[in-house]
Amino acid sequence: MTITTLFQHILTGISLGGAYALIAIGYTMVYGILRLINFAHGDIFMMAGYFMIFSMATLPWQIAIPLVCILTVALGVAVERAAYKPLRSAPRMSIMISAIGASYLIQNLATYLFTALPKAYPEIPFLKKILHIGSISSSLVTFITPVLTILLVLALMFLIHHTKVGMAMRAVSKDFETAQLMGIKLNNTISYTFVIGSLLAAIGSILYFTDRMSVTPFSGTLPGLKCFIAAVLGGIGNIPGAMVGGFIIGICETFLVAFGYSTFSDAFTFILLIIILLFRPTGLFGEKMTDKV
Numbered sequence: 001m002t003i004t005t006l007f008q009h010i011l012t013g014i015s016l017g018g019a020y021a022l023i024a025i026g027y028t029m030v031y032g033i034l035r036l037i038n039f040a041h042g043d044i045f046m047m048a049g050y051f052m053i054f055s056m057a058t059l060p061w062q063i064a065i066p067l068v069c070i071l072t073v074a075l076g077v078a079v080e081r082a083a084y085k086p087l088r089s090a091p092r093m094s095i096m097i098s099a100i101g102a103s104y105l106i107q108n109l110a111t112y113l114f115t116a117l118p119k120a121y122p123e124i125p126f127l128k129k130i131l132h133i134g135s136i137s138s139s140l141v142t143f144i145t146p147v148l149t150i151l152l153v154l155a156l157m158f159l160i161h162h163t164k165v166g167m168a169m170r171a172v173s174k175d176f177e178t179a180q181l182m183g184i185k186l187n188n189t190i191s192y193t194f195v196i197g198s199l200l201a202a203i204g205s206i207l208y209f210t211d212r213m214s215v216t217p218f219s220g221t222l223p224g225l226k227c228f229i230a231a232v233l234g235g236i237g238n239i240p241g242a243m244v245g246g247f248i249i250g251i252c253e254t255f256l257v258a259f260g261y262s263t264f265s266d267a268f269t270f271i272l273l274i275i276i277l278l279f280r281p282t283g284l285f286g287e288k289m290t291d292k293v
Contacts, residue, residue, distance in 0.1 A: 004135045009258045010251065015142040015211075017250020018149035022204030023227035024234070024242040025156070026197030032237035033173045033193050035092070039099040040079050042224015043106035044198055048072040048205035049121060049215035050114060056122035065124075069202045076198025077191055079106075085187065110217035118214035127210050145207045146247075152200065153243050160239070165192055173237075222266065226253075229273045235283030244284065 023045055030038040051071045055064035083102040087095045127141040160166035168189045171179040180186050208223065209215060230249050234241025249269055256265040276283065 005258075007136055008138070009254055011136065011138060011142060013251030013254030014247060015138075015145040015207075015250070016254060017247035018145035019204045019208040019246075020223070020227050020230050020250050021149050021243040021246025022152065022200045022207070023223065024230040024246045025153070025239055026201050027228050028231040028234070028236050028239060028242040029169075029193050029197050031231070033169060033190060034084070034095075036084065036095050037099065037228065038079075038197070039096075039224075040083070040102040040106055041076075041197065041201060042220035042227070043103050043110075044072060044076050044079065044220070045201040045205050045208075045224065046215065046217065046220030047075055047106060047110065048202040049209045049219060050110065050119070051202075052206060052209070053119050053122060053215060056124075061122075061124045061126075064122075065206065068206070069199055072202035072205075073195050073198045076194045076201070080191060080194040085190075088186075107217050107221070114217065116217060118216050121209040121213050121215055124206070124210060127206075139211070141207055141210045148203070148207070149243060149246075152203070153239060156196065156200075156239060159196075165189070169193060226266075226269050229269055232273060232283055233276050235285040238283065238285045241283055241285035 023041065026041045026044075027038060030036055030041070048068055048071075051068045052064060055067050055071075059067065079102050083098045084095060087098055127139065127144070129140045130137055131140055131143055133143075160169060168179070168184045169192065171182065171184055172186060172189045176186060179189075209219075226249055227246065230245035231242045232245070233248060234243065234245030236242075249272070252268060252272070253265045256262065256268055261268075
């Protein structure tokens, strides 16, 4: 393998990892506040792909991209209000079953509305423009994805640590009841979390599907699982950790495909999950949990 080919694979892996990271942040934020794995998150990401297909059928991409973000956020908040809000005080298992139900509902609704046949993802002209940097050439989306991911994570960290909304999120993540006693509106804070997670999923879907060129009702299942594993790998509840986990999985998956082991690229991700749970259950950047007595 030449140096040029090596750098090309690294760039492709970082780009894929950036898209995974944006989706993984949605998992990690919801878990950080609700202690809930939002199994419908991968399907919200998939629906963002369909929103783009139908938006660009009649609208220019300059209008279609903001519209897709708005529709995806609306879907994410609707799932939270319908599937999770009524079960706020229910046992944890009930909320998890509701999350799985919401995931299957969205999948089957998409199959009913759009059929299971792959639909071509529209080409966003500026993202598909080929750039040449030295001997490395790739589409603009490959170069822009990791940069955009890092910028969005920095913006999100600023929001969480330096704004009232972020302070409310951190308070709710520590203790629901105490946060409510301090005057924090619990439902609004949780909705803000779903808004941010869904917005990042919309952006991640644009970056992800631009290179893959087709969407099916099951397009969110495997990427959703991989992004959940990325969140666990980085330390679920830790936003920079989710980003690092996404990059690690994206790079490893790309190199396995490059070396001719594409059959095992998905299996590797799940093996990685088993290893991390065996040797570091809290993830690479997760805090050690202590039981209070």
